[in-house]
Amino acid sequence: MPKLLNYFKESKQEMKKVVWPSKKETTNYTLAVIFISLGLAAFFAIVDYFLNLGLEKLINK
Template sequence: MATKINPLQFIQQVRAEISKVVWPSRRETTITTIMVFVMATIAAIFFFIVDKIIQFGLTGLLDIFG
């Protein structure tokens, strides 16, 4: 069974844990956000190219055997 904690003690413990959190700076957040957009764009371009290659291959096969 869980032990009961005084609500005031719980809030103190939560505040103590939150004070240990290291928050990123505005610069770190901006750089990370830009990197996410760059990587998403690179992934989209990669999968677009792979899709076109597969489409080209399948179209060629269907032209030959179809």
């Protein structure tokens, strides 16, 4: 049990050392992740569409 209490004490001390991002930074990072994800999803959807189109042309020749 003392090891567990020591673990929580040390964890609490470490959490006090953390430098948390500001609200503006968090918002900017979140928006960046969302837009990059949407961009990649659109890119892969387009690539998938054209690969599928090409494959259908090869099969239906």
